[in-house]
Amino acid sequence: EAAVTQSPRSKVAVTGGKVTLSCHQTNNHDYMYWYRQDTGHGLRLIHYSYVADSTEKGDIPDGYKASRPSQENFSLILELASLSQTAVYFCASSGTNYAEQFFGPGTRLTVL
Amino acid sequence: TQTVSQSDAHVTVFEGDSVELRCNYSYGGSIYLSWYIQHHGHGLQFLLKYYSGNPVVQGVNGFEAEFSKSDSSFHLRKASVHWSDSAVYFCAVSEGGGSNAKLTFGKGTKLSVKS
Numbered sequence: 001e002a003a004v005t006q007s008p009r010s011k012v013a014v015t016g017g018k019v020t021l022s023c024h025q026t027n028n029h030d031y032m033y034w035y036r037q038d039t040g041h042g043l044r045l046i047h048y049s050y051v052a053d054s055t056e057k058g059d060i061p062d063g064y065k066a067s068r069p070s071q072e073n074f075s076l077i078l079e080l081a082s083l084s085q086t087a088v089y090f091c092a093s094s095g096t097n098y099a100e101q102f103f104g105p106g107t108r109l110t111v112l
Numbered sequence: 113t114q115t116v117s118q119s120d121a122h123v124t125v126f127e128g129d130s131v132e133l134r135c136n137y138s139y140g141g142s143i144y145l146s147w148y149i150q151h152h153g154h155g156l157q158f159l160l161k162y163y164s165g166n167p168v169v170q171g172v173n174g175f176e177a178e179f180s181k182s183d184s185s186f187h188l189r190k191a192s193v194h195w196s197d198s199a200v201y202f203c204a205v206s207e208g209g210g211s212n213a214k215l216t217f218g219k220g221t222k223l224s225v226k227s
Contacts, residue, residue, distance in 0.1 A: 004155075033214070042202060042219040043156070058214060090155055099144035099163070099206050101215065103155035 003027045004104040006091050012110045019078040021107050023091030031094040032074040033101065034058070034066060036087040043090065049074060081111045114139035116205050118218035126226050127195055133188040133221045135203030145186040146215070147177055148202045156202060162186065173197070198225045 004025045013019045025032065031050050035043040035058075045058030047066035055066040063085060065077040078085055088108050092101040117136045125131050137145065146161040160171030167179040177188045186203060200222045204215040 040219065043217045045214050045216075048214055059216075092156075097161075099146045099161045099204070099215070100158045101156075103148075103157070105155050 004091060004093055004102050006089075006104040006107050008107060009105065010108040010110075012112060013078075013081045014112055015081060015083060017081050019081050019085075019109065019111075021076040021078075021089055021091075021109070023074045023076075023104060024072055025074075025091075025093040025102070026072065027093050027095070027102055028071070029093035029095050029102070030071065031096075031098050031101075032068065033092045033094075034064075034074065034076045035090045035092065036060070036085075037090060037106075038087050046076065046089075083111050085109065086111045114143070114205050114207065114216050116203050116216055116218035118201075118203055118221050120221050121219070122222045122224065124224045124226065125193055128192050130191050131189065131193050131197075131223065133201050133203075133223065135186045135188065135218060136184050137186065137203075137205045138184060139205060139207065141207060144206045145177075145179060146204045146206070147171065147175070147186075147188050148204060148217075150200045150202065150220070152199070159188070159201075193223075193225050195225045195227055198223060 033048040049068040094101040147159040148156040
């Protein structure tokens, strides 16, 4: 059974609309992360969290918000989706050995 | 600011060949180094990591990596590749803990294994 799940797996959104991507983990991990993947850029960190009710900015946080209501759940929110946010988004979790992260299957987001 | 460089965007080998995927980093302090694999259409899977001790670390499926402080490198190797090793490989570096617990990834190397 998958330990990190994401929903939805794919989504088409309109420019200016609100998008919420959800992530759930059953690893009992404290750390959770949101990355985006674009061709030629590898993975870039958007937001992360190491405790419930607290989030940290990653390397590319502009245009994104994050929410960590519980240890198991971590959401990524695009308040005003833009064309440039079309990408594949990955959620991951880790224990204190944060060099070893467990990734979800990804969400393909297309903004039109 | 730490950076990770994977100089080869694409590597092609034949089944049974050995392969080395290169990774160089720039950072002056204590860091964790790791490698991940991504098969097409899937999320990343952890392969191996290094922090200290023996500079050669073993991972899953016959992969190993060697850390070199003098070269600032952490190259991934496999002695005999299989067609199922075709994937994109990412090198990553991380530092610290708490609010610094994050990975910086290289841009990836796509490995194609021909039969």
